[in-house]
Amino acid sequence: MADNKEELEAFRGEAKAWLAENFPSSLAGQASAVLRAESVDRSNPDLDVWIDRLGEKGWGTPTWPAEYGGGGLSQLQAQIVNQEMDAIGAFNPLTITAGMGITMVGPTILEYGTEDQKKRHIPKICKGRTFWSLGYSEPNAGSDLASLQCRAEDKGDHWLLNGQKTWTSGADISDWCGVLVRTDMDVAKRDGISFIMIDMKQSEIETRPIRLIAGASPFCETFFNDAKARKDDMLGDLNAGWTVGKRLLQHERQSQTGASAGGGGGTKSSLQGIAEKYVGLDSQGKLADSDLRSRLADHMMEASSHKLTIARIVAESRGNAKVSAAASILKNAASTVTQNRAELLLEIMGHQGLGWEGDDFSAEELATVRTWLSGKAISIYGGSFEVQNNIIAKNILGLPENTQRG
Amino acid sequence: MAALTEEQTLLKEQAKTWARDEAPVAKFRETRDSGTETGFDKGVWTAMGEMGWPGILIPEDQGGVAMGHLTFGVVLEELGRQLTASPLLASAGIGATAILLGGNKTQQGEWLPGLADGSRIVTLAIDEAPRHAPLQTTMEAKAKGDSFVLNGSKVHVAEGLSADAFVVATRTSGQPGSEEGLSLFLVPADQEGLSRKGLITADSRGYANLDFSNVEVPQSALLGDLDQGNSILERTLDCGRAYLAAEMLGVAAQSFDMTLDYLKNRVQFGQPIGSFQALGHRASMLYTEMEMTRSCVEAALQALDDGNEKAAELCSLSKCKAGKFLHHMSNELIQMHGGIGMTDEFDAGLYLKRARALEFALGNEAFHRDRFATLRGF
Structure with a gap:
């Protein structure tokens, strides 16, 4: 795991060679086409081939310990793998096909799980064999998550779950779910919560997909009706679920710190290209709408400063994996940048940007309206914009809590 | 993008301590009240010369220490925190850069050593x-x-x-x-x-x-x-903009710290006002902006050190972002302090006034948005 320059460059060579040999070229540049938010497009059989190879190598979870099926790489080596993937249009499908397994559940199991739990759950995540969902929010427990009511009773040889979760992303297709449940009704609300991992393939669990303002969505309502979980599948101690669950959310935030180019399937330059196409240039080669031009420049600068901040935080952590309060800053910046981009795209396209379906609208236009709408969720999920600001105020700035707060 | 080196971090600490102890904002206030025409204290400038700071950008064979743009920026940031007045930026920064980029051997030999030790000022x-x-x-x-x-x-x-x-x-x-x-x-x-x-x-x-x-x-x-002076001029201006952004970050960071301190200590309605979400959230958003700004400031200075082809774009980004944040921060500094922020006795006004002067120097935000768009080709 030495990270000196020569060794890293040698590693870059190895990574390049392995990718050249193993990444199916039919998937090059297809990340956004294949890994759609609504559902993964599995029509190209090469996707499964690629998942198998990547899973076998452990590079879908590059920094996880090799003994449980991870890649065993340092942060800097993992960065190199990413860069080399980018360079040939390759991508890591596991971050999507494992559901929340890679971004959130896995790191939390590695931190809090028993040896037995790690051995049973981690290798399957690394190999892309299990899809994980998360049962956190309930109809009456959103930002105030600690008031959750879904219950688990100790039945001696198993846990019995009853109650409802909502916004359970991918619950209908998941194999496993990490659920926050109430295990003690008689203590302060944060002190009676536990984290339970449950097998979703049982008839005592019912899932109903939720239709959103952008149309079909991966979100579900999930009902537990006497559902059973193994006794040894509680993650962390009994009634310590709030700590485990909060830690998992930090991993979630970390995974939401990147701003998505989104909308119109595009990179930064495509925003510019689209503006030129719809708005036109004046005789000096400037965007014809000077007000839009200025706001576009402002947006691009904000996007750059967000990217530079991610790079700076990585550089300052000197290669140490770090889940920190900085994630809250990056998440809020990411949601602002991403939502602003979607608004700009829509404005640039004008009425054509509001097409819902049909052949009067280009694919780019139809994607824009959906991305704009679904993007409104970014500042709500994973702890809303306001919740992140509470976290920054308390954990980074050390501001006192309001004594009038409930 | 790289993190600060150990050397840069040490110098940052040194500059911070020196500015706080030897050239604090109280000193600037004294200079202001004395009506000194040059706008800075000679003793402060001499001390900077003795520490070698005016020579940070200048090669060793011309009497400098050649430590680069990011190092220079790190010092400017810390001086910005105390509103320390000196010709460091305008002369040892911009003046020296123009001569380094455009001067022939004779001109460099004539002017750089004096610029490096602070005995001469070129602007x-x-x-x-x-x-x-x-x-x-x-x-x-x-x-x-x-x-x-x-x-x-x-x-x-x-x-x-x-x-x-x-x-x-x-x-x-x-x-x-x-x-x-x-x-x-x-x-x-x-x-x-x-x-x-x-x-x-x-x-x-x-x-x-x-x-x-x-x-x-x-x-x-x-x-x-x-x-053909424009190519030298533009590069000189870009360096100047990156230095200004560093100073602006310092002015803003100090404004932020003063405000945060006040939020923690000012008690109204029986509790520190920082416990109110209406203020806490604004502080969180300012902090977020500050972190983004720091990334831009350091990236631009680093790009100048690396001779990166994107340096011009990053310098405009840095100046614009620092201007936007400082503008917001200096207004919040006054607002969150309430009445005391309006008094001349308190320092907030000094920061607000300096903020606008720095914003307008070498192109305000609108100027740099326009330039950024032009550099990006739209």
Whole structure:
């Protein structure tokens, strides 16, 4: 795991060679086409081939310990793998096909799980064999998550779950779910919560997909009706679920710190290209709408400063994996940048940007309206914009809590 | 993008401690109240010279320490925190850069050692109107035999009263707006026909308006090539913008710290006002902006050190982002302090006044949004 320059460059060579040999070229540049938010497009059989190879190598979870099926790489080596993937249009499908397994559940199991739990759950995540969902929010427990009511009773040889979760992303297709449940009704609300991992393939669990303002969505309502979980599948101690669950959310935030180019399937330059196409240039080669031009420049600068901040935080952590309060800053910046981009795209396209379906609208236009709408969720999920600001105020700035707060 | 080196981190600490102990904002207030014309304290500037800071950008064979742009920025940031007034940025930063980029061996040998030890001050005379617009330069330099004759005026020249010489942007051909036809001259301040008048400004620093009336300078005063001065000028301005952004980050960071401290200690309705979400969230958003700004500031300085081809774009990004944040932060500094923020006795007003002067220097946010868009090709 030495990270000196020569060794890293040698590693870059190895990574390049392995990718050249193993990444199916039919998937090059297809990340956004294949890994759609609504559902993964599995029509190209090469996707499964690629998942198998990547899973076998452990590079879908590059920094996880090799003994449980991870890649065993340092942060800097993992960065190199990413860069080399980018360079040939390759991508890591596991971050999507494992559901929340890679971004959130896995790191939390590695931190809090028993040896037995790690051995049973981690290798399957690394190999892309299990899809994980998360049962956190309930109809009456959103930002105030600690008031959750879904219950688990100790039945001696198993846990019995009853109650409802909502916004359970991918619950209908998941194999496993990490659920926050109430295990003690008689203590302060944060002190009676536990984290339970449950097998979703049982008839005592019912899932109903939720239709959103952008149309079909991966979100579900999930009902537990006497559902059973193994006794040894509680993650962390009994009634310590709030700590485990909060830690998992930090991993979630970390995974939401990147701003998505989104909308119109595009990179930064495509925003510019689209503006030129719809708005036109004046005789000096400037965007014809000077007000839009200025706001576009402002947006691009904000996007750059967000990217530079991610790079700076990585550089300052000197290669140490770090889940920190900085994630809250990056998440809020990411949601602002991403939502602003979607608004700009829509404005640039004008009425054509509001097409819902049909052949009067280009694919780019139809994607824009959906991305704009679904993007409104970014500042709500994973702890809303306001919740992140509470976290920054308390954990980074050390501001006192309001004594009038409930 | 890289993190600060150990050397840079140490210097940052040194600058922070020195500014806090030896050149704090109280010292600047004294200078202001004494009505010193040059706008800075001579003793403060001498001490900086002794620490070698004016030589940070200058090569060792010219008496400097050659530590680079990011290192220079790190010092400026810490001085910005205390509003420490000195010609460091305008002379050892911008003046020295112009001579480093455009000067021949003779010019460099004549001026750089004095700039490096702080004994001489050279500053850029660029603006001719209230708003920065370098390509609109109209000041005339006409060839006359072996010399040039300069006529026109320059306004709001930083450290204009204390400068020993000026790097003067002139038009030797072409129309205002054109990149072609700009030429730079190195003109001693005591040259016949050059007069200067100090300005009294809200930020209490040393600015002067310059009047050139048939100022005759020899061919050897030309800095760089005739008519081709813009490439040197633009790179010099970009360095200046990156330095200004670093100082602005310092001014803003200190404003943030003062505000945060106040939020924790000011008690109303029986609790610290920072416990109110309406203020806590604003503090969180300011902190987020500050972190983004720091990334831009360091990235631009690093790009200058690396000779990165994106440096110009990053310098505009840095100046714009720092301006946007400082503008917001300086207003929140006053607002969140309430009544006390409005009193001259408290320091908030000094930061607010300095903030706007820095924002307008070498292009405000609108200027840099426009330039950024042009550099991106739209």
